[in-house]
Amino acid sequence: MIEVKNIQKSFDGTQVLKGISTTFETGKTNLIIGQSGSGKTVMLKTLLGIHTPDSGTISFDGRISTNLTSTERRELRTEIGMVFQGSALFDSMTVEENIAFPLKMFTNKSDAEITDRVNEVIDRVNLINANKKKPSEISGGMQKRVAIARAIVNNPKYLFCDEPNSGLDPKTAIVIDNLIQEITHEYGITTVINTHDMNSVLEIGEHIVFLKNGVLAWSGNHKEIIQTDNEDVVDFVYSSELFRMVRQAMRQIGNEKK
């Protein structure tokens, strides 16, 4: 569980995060959404420790990030997996070398142990016949699977994903979303996803944090986001006619079930 308490962050006198508090629970897919410039990336980078909050605290299962010694901080770093926007794979390495990288960097595992673990996660993310291929030789969807495999290879407690669906067709995007959610549930990971993708919001939003101008303007889950009348959320999430129609139909179904 990650508990965020009243974090504030400014750059050159401009406040970007204005006192955000929320809890990202273990075993859940937590989504950060909001318009461009609302502070999502700054929030993710602050959670990751790339930015230090000006005030407020971030607690990783009771460990307040700004109070940790450098050794404890390094240890926490090994408990975090990251799926970057655009996958960020090493072009010159094969799929299996990409996935093995965190184990070589952060553990003392033997070559045989690394091979076993790499094959295990390759199976888990359904990467078939790709071990010896380079990223340029596989599809965007497969590259995402490699990125997810690399992020989970060291059994992270926390998984951060920055726009994991960017550049994918809608069908592949849903498959990747579902894979992230399954892994989150299966391994009990605290997953935080920065996203623009409204399909993700409706499909895997177990806890959604909506930022507006650096303020947490709404939070809830994918069912609640359909029912909410919060104007900012409605305006942002249902910005297209299609999504407005989907919302209307889903609200009707919800009302009929009551």
Ligand SMILES: Nc1ncnc2c1ncn2[C@@H]1O[C@H](COP(=O)(O)OP(=O)(O)OP(=O)(O)O)[C@@H](O)[C@H]1O
């Ligand atoms: N390192 C920085 N120095 C100064 N200002 C920054 C820095 N990083 C972000 N900002 C500012 O903080 C605000 C929020 O930016 P952020 O990148 O978090 O938005 P975002 O919600 O992730 O947008 P997008 O969806 O377009 O990626 C913007 O006004 C941006 O210019």
